[in-house]
Amino acid sequence: MLNEKKCPACGKWTDGSKSRCAFCDSLIDPTLIAAENRKKRDEETRKKELAEENRFERYLRKLQYSDKWYHKLFFGILNVFFNIYMAILSFFIWLITIVSG
Numbered sequence: 001m002l003n004e005k006k007c008p009a010c011g012k013w014t015d016g017s018k019s020r021c022a023f024c025d026s027l028i029d030p031t032l033i034a035a036e037n038r039k040k041r042d043e044e045t046r047k048k049e050l051a052e053e054n055r056f057e058r059y060l061r062k063l064q065y066s067d068k069w070y071h072k073l074f075f076g077i078l079n080v081f082f083n084i085y086m087a088i089l090s091f092f093i094w095l096i097t098i099v100s101g
């Protein structure tokens with residue numbers, strides 16, 4: 001007897017030994033479908049993160065090259081805080097390295 005599986009995409013019965021439906025070329029293996037969905041979700045998240053990052057960078061650049069004094073001030077303050085943050089971060093990394101020996 002042929003090992004048949006019902007395609008989740010088109011609902012037709014197709015050869016279960018293959019990973020894709022013979023009618024609509026969709027994946028029929030649930031684990032493969034899950035993996036595919038996860039990959040797609042990861043890609044979307046990465047794209048969203050990238051877009052977010054670009055927006056933030058654009059905003060920073062706008063502040064940096066703006067003629068308005070308060071934009072420059074804000075950018076300066078942001079820069080100082082970022083440097084302090086990095087200093088604290090590197091201090092903790094140093095501390096952890098020392099403590100763990």
Ligand SMILES: [Zn+2]
Pocket residue numbers: 007008009010011012021022023024025026
């Ligand atoms: Zn199908």
